[in-house]
Amino acid sequence: MSEALAIKTLQSISEITEKDWNDCLETDHPFVTHQFLKALEDSGSVTAETGWMPYHLVLELDTEIVGVAPMYVKGHSQGEYVFDYSWAHAYERAGGKYYPKLQLSVPFSPVTGPRLLVPAGPDQPVRQRALLQGAQHVASELGLSSVHLTFLAENEKLLMEEAGFLIRAGEQFHWVNNEYSDFDAFLAQLSSRKRKAIKKERIGATETGLEFETVSGPEIAERHWDAFFNFYIDTGSRKWGTPYLNRSFFSLLSESLGDAIVLFMVKRDGRYIAGALNLKSRDCLYGRYWGCIEDHRFLHFETCYYRAIEYAIDHGIQRVEAGAQGPHKLARGYLPTKTHSAHWLRDPGFHDAVAEFLKAETREIDAELNYLSAHSPFRQQK
The missing domain is CATH 3.40.630.30 (Gcn5-related N-acetyltransferase (GNAT))
Structure with a gap:
């Protein structure tokens, strides 16, 4: 030195x-x-x-x-x-x-x-x-x-x-934005079988009366964090016993770094039942935490993977990192x-x-x- x-x-x-x-x-x-x-x-x-x-x-x-x-x-x-x-x-x-x-x-x-x-x-x-x-x-x-x-x-x-x-x-699985104009342009690059499977999953996730919303920056309120923390606790308790983060963390992060946060939230009958937390930079959307308090077919894929791809395309973001592990992401366009x-x-x-x-x-x-x-x-x- x-x-x-x-x-x-x-x-x-x-x-x-x-x-x-x-x-x-x-x-x-x-x-x-x-x-x-x-x-x-x-x-x-x-x-x-x-x-x-x-x-x-x-x-x-x-x-x-x-x-x-x-x-x-x-x-x-x-x-x-x-x-x-x-x-x-x-x-x-x-x-x-x-x-x-x-x-x-x-x-x-x-x-x-x-x-x-x-x-x-x-x-x-x-x-x-x-x-x-x-x-x-x-x-x-x-x-x-x-x-x-x-x-x-x-x-x-x-x-x-x-x-x-x-x-x-x-190894992880990352999605790369090849300057797609929209989600359909991305689908057009997939094999016919994979394209049909994704379309079926998206229809299956959205035809059950669920409402999807995207909130970020100043749009995020404490009610969003209250709901999301319940999802996070449910997933964390099942996956690794004791969740790492406490409720205070999410509010503090929102106050200081809110413009980098993207929340995909899901409602049924006016009540939040699932959500996925992402952070973003200019060139990458990072999927971090997901959870739900109701089970719905294909909901995880729609909230965590397809909504992230759509957001990246709409905002000109080059890459989506979908977190640790998960070969099941391959069929959804996330490459090893x-x-x-x-x-x-x-x-x-x-x-x-x-x-x-x-x-x-x-x-x-x-x-x-x-x-x-x-x-x-x-x-x-x-």
């Missing part, structure tokens, strides 16, 4: 101003903004007690802030969506202590994006490496087992490899996409063992991606 650069850590995002943090962002990615991270902390969703202790990195040049990174001391592996439980069990069986560890990520959010936040310019790579070295130094100083960066932006992957981090592959995370294990022997594991895992991921790509719902070009 250059002598002129200095690293410090913050145990709360409130220790840095919104302007100083956001000035380090190269994009308008909503999940790494000061507003999003502060809503997590101010609501009490992210605390040492929930296993996510803020330990954010700040890079300074003299007294000027020239880089930041969202970082947490983790007491478990929950809410990360890149699963390393097998690593933890193996290390602990060998007599090591895997937790706590360092996580550079956005809590509870499997969305690709930047993790080492440095403004564009000729010094950007040097400053990103300085942040990475800072994370390794913190791990060593605190005696932590490892450093993990999940759902990396593509341009950060090479930097991690050069720094000796292990790269782990994963490789994601990456980076991992540094402080114990050299453990680091080498994980490296061998990742070689085999990557081969499996690549084979699955090739298989899924070969079964694309799009028409074959002649």
